[in-house]
Amino acid sequence: MNNVLAYLDPILFGALPYAVFLFFFLGTIFRYRAEAFTYSSLSTQFLENRSHFWGSVPLHFGVLAVLAGHIVAFLIPRQVLLWNSKPLRLYILEISALIFGILAVVGFVSAALRRYADIKVRVVTSLLDWAIYGLLILQAVSGVYVAIFHPWGSSWFAVSISPYLWSLVKFNPDITYLAAMPQAVKLHIVCFYLLIGLFPFSRLVHILVVPNPYLWRKPQVVRWHGRARWLAGEKG
Secondary structure: OHHHHHHHHHHHHHHHHHHHHHHHHHHHHHHHHHOHHHOOOOOOHHHOOHHHHHHHHHHHHHHHHHHHHHHHHHHOHHHHHHHHOOHHHHHHHHHHHHHHHHHHHHHHHHHHHHHHHOHHHHOOOOHHHHHHHHHHHHHHHHHHHHHHHOOOHHHHHHHHHHHHHHHHHOOOOOHHHHOOOOHHHHHHHHHHHHHHHHHHHOHHHHHHHOOOOOOOOOOOOOOOHHHHHHHHHHHO
């Protein structure tokens, strides 16, 4: 089985990254020019309740912290390894990353359950939305799995994943850095690529155009006063 998967490595880690980023840039530009009104999260906040606050907050904090950690390890891998040279600092980094990863899982699962359980929200949820939620949950769960069963990820990310990613940036992909990586790590990377490819066609595009206030904003209630007055006048 591993031999079969190895034959896919050049496609998944050599060709797929360029394909999805091409989709990302072209799809983002096309959607913004052709359907600018939909270039948002297509928010269903007016259908939300206070309970969603407890899913939204861990989701955003978890994702932002984990994403920031990945970016730092990609940009300055040597400094990360230097930080990890002290065991206590390594433990702090690894435990913090695991906590934020768990927060992301809780947030994504909560958001998906909300969409399924609330009929008003479910009817405005597309098949693409469900696909995105599935990928996001798989991405978060696989990340937590890797953190637990393949620890010290901040170190081997800096040693192996960062050079691989830089080889993509230089248009000289070197997949040998991933040869010894566990299948769970490879799955985590492929999920990321698929999310990038679907990004322009999903609600996630709002990240590019609107600062995200959900981390601190209180739940809002929207009342359609104009509509209510019109109905009252019609009945009278």
